[in-house]
Amino acid sequence: xxxxxxxxxxxxxxxxxxxxxxxxxxxxxxxxxxxxxxxxxxxxxxxxxxxxxxxxxxxxxxxxxxxxxxxxxxxxxxxxxxxxxxxxxxxxxxxxxxxxxxxxxxxxxxxxxxxxxxxxxxxxxxxxxxxxxxxxxxxxxxxxxxxxxxxxxxxxxxxxxxxxxxxxxxxxxxxxxxxxxxxxxxxxxxxxxxxxxxxxxxxxxxxxxxxxxxxxxxxxxxxxxxxxxx
Numbered sequence: 001x002x003x004x005x006x007x008x009x010x011x012x013x014x015x016x017x018x019x020x021x022x023x024x025x026x027x028x029x030x031x032x033x034x035x036x037x038x039x040x041x042x043x044x045x046x047x048x049x050x051x052x053x054x055x056x057x058x059x060x061x062x063x064x065x066x067x068x069x070x071x072x073x074x075x076x077x078x079x080x081x082x083x084x085x086x087x088x089x090x091x092x093x094x095x096x097x098x099x100x101x102x103x104x105x106x107x108x109x110x111x112x113x114x115x116x117x118x119x120x121x122x123x124x125x126x127x128x129x130x131x132x133x134x135x136x137x138x139x140x141x142x143x144x145x146x147x148x149x150x151x152x153x154x155x156x157x158x159x160x161x162x163x164x165x166x167x168x169x170x171x172x173x174x175x176x177x178x179x180x181x182x183x184x185x186x187x188x189x190x191x192x193x194x195x196x197x198x199x200x201x202x203x204x205x206x207x208x209x210x211x212x213x214x215x216x217x218x219x220x221x222x223x224x225x226x227x228x229x230x
Contacts, residue, residue, distance in 0.1 A: 002046045005203060005211045008130075009153055012046060014039060017163050017176060017208050018065050021155055022047060023148065025129045028055035031073070032131070032146055032155050033066040033207065040072035053077075058128050059084040060157030061143040062091035062111035063182060066207060074116040083120045083128050087142035092116075102141050102185075109182040111140070131155070136196060138189020139169045139179065145196055152202030154215075158182075159192055162209030166218045168193045168226035179208055190226050197223065 003011050010022040012035065020033040022043065029047050031054050034040070047054050054077050060066055070092075074082065084092075087099075091111035098104055122128060124135040124144070131146035139158040146155040158169045163176040168190055170183035183189065197219045204215035212218050 002042075003211075005205065006151055006153060008148065008151065009203070009205060009211075010046060010050070011205060011211060012039070012043060014042075019205075019207055019209075020066070021205060022050075022054070023129065023131060023146075023155070024050070024052065025055070028053040030054075030056040030058060030129045030131060032058055033060055033157070034069040034073050036065055037068035037072070039069040040076055043069070043073065044076060054080055056081045056083060056129055058082075058122070058131075058146070059088055060145065060155070060207065061140045062088045063109060063140065063158070064112040066157070067092065067112055067114055070114045070116050081120060082116060082118050083122045084118050085123060085133075085142055085144060086121050089118055089121065091140075091142055098141070102137070103188055105185040107140070107184055111142075134196065134199070136192035138185055138187075138192045139183050141184060143192070147199055147201065152200070153205060154196060154199060154201035154203065155205045156196055158207045159189065159196055160204065160206050160219065160222060162204070162206050162212055162218075164209075166209070166212065166222045168222050171222075171226050171229055176208065186226065186230055190223060190230065193219065193223050193226070
């Protein structure tokens with residue numbers, strides 16, 4: 001299912017709670033995450049219905065529900081740019097070892113191996129079209145978010161979840177436990193959530209759950225709950 005939010009964001013959801021995003025640019029779309037396996041044709045149809053190509057593909061992190069259709073997309077749109085961080089590239093290669101500067105916590109879910117290679121390695125502060133890359137580890141060590149500098153939309157990946165009561169990912173919700181079960185290090189995630197809140201986003205778009213307009217109060221409440229339960 002595809003829904004529009006503002007002038008530039010199209011949310012594409014499968015199974016009610018697994019989302020990826022098309023971000024409109026003057027030259028075409030940026031696809032943020034590639035969703036569950038088998039999603040590629042629906043992304044391409046949505047872009048075609050809007051009369052624009054998918055020119056860039058980027059990832060918030062390397063979990064399977066965010067990279068499931070990466071190789072399929074790459075096969076269908078081989079000339080697009082493919083952009084993610086060096087840490088995500090490492091995970092996608094099958095290397096899930098921890099770095100010395102990271103919290104030495106257990107990875108709850110190992111990342112999925114994909115054959116598609118990045119055409120460009122990105123890092124915090126870089127731009128992917130109009131999207132600024134924001135480091136936001138916690139759910140995973142490689143996690144990043146994207147801040148649309150045109151209208152303040154924050155594509156937060158799994159830094160927050162908004163299925164039911166919004167939460168910093170890693171705080172248990174019995175009705176949708178999967179992000180918590182896959183979260184690497186909650187204290188780091190809280191720090192990242194505070195950094196994302198400081199951006200003062202106008203819109204919060206996440207990998208699991210509804211898009212929230214004017215999300216400051218919701219994000220603050222989620223952070224406070226996470227601190228209490230940490």
